[in-house]
Amino acid sequence: MSKLVIEQPDGSNRDLASAERRSAILHATLELLAARGLHQTKIADIVRESGASIGSIYHHFGSREGVFYALYIETFELCFAELRTAVLPSTTAREGIRGLADTYLRWVEQHPARATFIYDVSQGDILRSFLPEIAAFKGAFYTEIFAWMQPFIAAGEIIALPPWAYDAIMMGPAHEFARRWLGGQRELPMAAAREIIADSIWRAMQPATS
Amino acid sequence: MSKLVIEQPDGSNRDLASAERRSAILHATLELLAARGLHQTKIADIVRESGASIGSIYHHFGSREGVFYALYIETFELCFAELRTAVLPSTTAREGIRGLADTYLRWVEQHPARATFIYDVSQGDILRSFLPEIAAFKGAFYTEIFAWMQPFIAAGEIIALPPWAYDAIMMGPAHEFARRWLGGQRELPMAAAREIIADSIWRAMQPATS
DNA sequence: GCGCTTCTAGAATATTATTCTAGATTACTC
DNA sequence: GAGTAATCTAGAATAATATTCTAGAAGCGC
Numbered sequence: 289m290s291k292l293v294i295e296q297p298d299g300s301n302r303d304l305a306s307a308e309r310r311s312a313i314l315h316a317t318l319e320l321l322a323a324r325g326l327h328q329t330k331i332a333d334i335v336r337e338s339g340a341s342i343g344s345i346y347h348h349f350g351s352r353e354g355v356f357y358a359l360y361i362e363t364f365e366l367c368f369a370e371l372r373t374a375v376l377p378s379t380t381a382r383e384g385i386r387g388l389a390d391t392y393l394r395w396v397e398q399h400p401a402r403a404t405f406i407y408d409v410s411q412g413d414i415l416r417s418f419l420p421e422i423a424a425f426k427g428a429f430y431t432e433i434f435a436w437m438q439p440f441i442a443a444g445e446i447i448a449l450p451p452w453a454y455d456a457i458m459m460g461p462a463h464e465f466a467r468r469w470l471g472g473q474r475e476l477p478m479a480a481a482r483e484i485i486a487d488s489i490w491r492a493m494q495p496a497t498s
Numbered sequence: 499m500s501k502l503v504i505e506q507p508d509g510s511n512r513d514l515a516s517a518e519r520r521s522a523i524l525h526a527t528l529e530l531l532a533a534r535g536l537h538q539t540k541i542a543d544i545v546r547e548s549g550a551s552i553g554s555i556y557h558h559f560g561s562r563e564g565v566f567y568a569l570y571i572e573t574f575e576l577c578f579a580e581l582r583t584a585v586l587p588s589t590t591a592r593e594g595i596r597g598l599a600d601t602y603l604r605w606v607e608q609h610p611a612r613a614t615f616i617y618d619v620s621q622g623d624i625l626r627s628f629l630p631e632i633a634a635f636k637g638a639f640y641t642e643i644f645a646w647m648q649p650f651i652a653a654g655e656i657i658a659l660p661p662w663a664y665d666a667i668m669m670g671p672a673h674e675f676a677r678r679w680l681g682g683q684r685e686l687p688m689a690a691a692r693e694i695i696a697d698s699i700w701r702a703m704q705p706a707t708s
Numbered sequence: 709g710c711g712c713t714t715c716t717a718g719a720a721t722a723t724t725a726t727t728c729t730a731g732a733t734t735a736c737t738c
Numbered sequence: 739g740a741g742t743a744a745t746c747t748a749g750a751a752t753a754a755t756a757t758t759c760t761a762g763a764a765g766c767g768c
Contacts, residue, residue, distance in 0.1 A: 306734090306746065326623045331725060341748045342726085348746090352725065410677075413536045413618040419682065449694060452678070452686050457698045460670030467620075468662070472629065476662050484659060488667045492702040516715065516765090541756060551717045552757085558715090562756065 310348050313338045314359050322401035326356070326408040357418045360409060361425065363402045367395050368429050375433060381440035385493055386486040388433070389462045393482045396466045404470045407463075430455055447495045457492050461485045520558050523548045524569050532611030536566070536618040567628045570619060571635065573612045578639050580605050585643060591650035595703055596696040598643070599672045603692045606676045614680045617673075640665055657705045667702050671695045 316338035320329040331352055335342055349355040374391035378384030396403040409415050415422065434454065440446045449457075465481050526548035530539040541562055545552055559565040584601035588594030606613040619625050625632065644664065650656045659667075675691050 309746085325626055327626065330723090332723095343728090343749070344747050346726070408623040416535055416537065423682065447698075450687075450690070452683075453675075453691065453694045453698075456671045456675040456678070456691075456695060460672070460674035461666045461702075462670070464670035464673060465663075465666040468666070472633065473662075477660075480660070481663065481666075484663045485666060487706070488657075488663075488702040491704060491706065492671075492698040494701060496697070496701065519715085540754090542754095553718070553759090554716050556757070 309340055309344060313340050313345055313348060313355065314362065317355055317359055318401055321405045326405065353415060353417065356409060357415055359405065360415065363406055364425060370395050372432065376436050381445040382490060384436060385458065386490055388458055389486045389489050390482045392462050393466065393478060397478050400470055403466060407467055407470065444495055446493050458489055461489060519550055519554060523550050523555055523558060523565065524572065527565055527569055528611055531615050536615065536624065563625060563627065566619060567625055570625060573616055574635060577605050582642065586646050591655040592700060594646060595668065595700055598668055599696045599699050600692045602672050603676060603688060607688050610680055613676060617677055617680065654705055656703050668699055671699060
């Protein structure tokens with residue numbers, strides 16, 4: 289890290305420190321994903337865009353999948369950090385529940401390349417070999433959110449359901465809209481969607497009155 | 499179709515009529531997808547399992563993607579047919595809205611291999627080149643459902659929203675649950691999930707009372 | 709049967725991911 | 739600050755895989 293970065297005559301960055309090289313590979317991969325999608329992002333493209341060699345990429349990430357996995361985790365960390373900040377400090381159920389969907393959709397709008405990538409690999413066919421790690425990572429996040437909800441559930445402000453039901457109800461509509469918006473329908477009004485979806489989730493989370 | 503199928507001495511089915519060969523290729527592909535997933539289903543595997551030659555596969559489907567696209571459309575047709583039957587004849591809003599999620603989750607439970615496949619390719623990275631066709635196909639279905647909803651919206655029994663908002667709210671939670679269930683958590687109670695999710699969607703579709 | 713189209717086969721080719729080996733750089737120890 | 743072990747980089751060689759191509763078989767209308 290403290291090592292000098294020396295520009296080579298041919299313009300490539302041969303002497304990036306290791307951590308910077310690693311990060312350059314991920315950055316180049318994200319750019320390529322945004323431009324042409326997961327399927328069309330080849331190792332040779334990453335080599336060209338990042339300035340790293342094949343050997344270097346395999347040293348750092350083990351495989352093409354490994355590059356994607358690293359980017360996937362990095363992306364989740366970025367996204368979850370924002371969601372935590374939006375939800376956990378909330379002192380009312382309504383603010384927290386609405387904030388979850390609202391903040392998530394804001395994040396999608398600000399990071400369309402990362403969000404598209406997440407949806408492209410999610411359900412985990414390409415990253416099948418990393419599925420257990422991914423499930424554990426997500427599970428830890430939902431556990432935090434669930435803990436925040438407990439007092440409101442106990443107080444009857446949020447409907448009481450089995451734990452596995454909450455993420456379907458709280459995140460499903462936002463994911464569904466985000467997929468449509470990212471997948472070619474960016475003309476859909478995101479700001480209105482945030483309102484409508486946050487409202488509908490809040491209604492779905494109300495204890496039944498009858 | 500009227501052509502005789504002659505078993506060859508080597509056990510392969512060299513003389514399947516064309517339509518049967520096409521269908522044998524799709525069937526073998528589905529089996530392979532169920533066993534090992536999209537990414538690990540190779541052309542060579544399909545050749546081996548279906549008994550067709552490489553040339554034959556490319557003649558019928560044009561590419562590996564083309565095989566998946568054909569299976570994708572076939573699967574959507576099967577699924578949409580059931581959803582139409584469940585929803586369109588409903589005479590109350592509650593029955594139709596709940597039936598959509600309920601029937602969809604029953605379908606997922608009965609066809610896990612097809613459902614997994616749909617989620618693996620959806621958002622359309624692998625099938626990127628077929629995206630317009632897929633969007634049109636889905637759009638036509640949602641238009642039918644939307645038409646069925648119109649009278650109930652007009653009567654104030656279902657909340658009035660912009661058209662693009664309905665599928666996020668009505669299908670999002672079911673999709674989210676289905677992904678979890680298919681992706682390794684089959685121990686989650688599907689019957690209970692159908693109830694809980696159908697209920698929550700119904701609440702989300704109620705016009706706000708305040 | 710004749711000519712045309714559709715279909716099948718599998719070898720040849722092209723594309724792409726991965727491995728391997730040699731050497732450069734860095735970090736650590738004395 | 740020289741020695742040395744670990745880490746990192748490069749890119750050619752290899753392996754895995756998708757696709758194309760050519761020759762011919764089978765179906766089909768006349």
